[in-house]
Amino acid sequence: MTAADRFRAAVERRDLTEINTLFADDARFYSPVTFVPFEGRAAILGLFGVLLRVFEDFRYVGRLDGEVETNADGAGSPATVLVFSATVRGRQIHGIDLIHLDDAGLIKEFTVMVRPKSAVEALGEAVGDALAAEGLLPER
Numbered sequence: 001m002t003a004a005d006r007f008r009a010a011v012e013r014r015d016l017t018e019i020n021t022l023f024a025d026d027a028r029f030y031s032p033v034t035f036v037p038f039e040g041r042a043a044i045l046g047l048f049g050v051l052l053r054v055f056e057d058f059r060y061v062g063r064l065d066g067e068v069e070t071n072a073d074g075a076g077s078p079a080t081v082l083v084f085s086a087t088v089r090g091r092q093i094h095g096i097d098l099i100h101l102d103d104a105g106l107i108k109e110f111t112v113m114v115r116p117k118s119a120v121e122a123l124g125e126a127v128g129d130a131l132a133a134e135g136l137l138p139e140r
Helices: 003-013 016-021 041-054 117-134
Strands: 023-030 056-069 076-088 091-101 107-115
Touching: 003 016, 003 056, 003 076, 003 091, 003 107, 016 023, 016 041, 023 041, 041 117, 076 117, 091 117, 107 117
Parallel strands: 023 107
Antiparallel strands: 056 076, 076 091, 091 107
16 A cells, blocks of 8 residues: 555544555655745644644545656656545636655655635635644745
8 A cells, every 4th residue: 555545544534543654754845835845744734633624525536657857867756646536615617636655665755736816716715724723834
């Protein structure tokens, strides 16, 4: 079972303890609503605590596996795309989680992309409000 498989199962169980074990210490999380990534396992875990509360009716609906070029010489690393749907503040969201693994099989980079624009705005407001309330906004 890969880290992506374990991640999906942990999200479906809403298991923050398991999610924490799947990220490299120096992992980065690229959000669709912030320019600066969340860096490090602790920041990412705090963000997932918020996301698990903000997303309603969250479910994964698809999966793609492959690899992503990680440097100028074209070398790649394993990657998985998990397709999801959810609702945030009454807006239906469709999105993907792009998961890059490191050599140890841990999540090194995690990128979220969502649509449509109205859902991105609703997500940004809901997550921003929750992160601000908990003092978890990344530095700009």
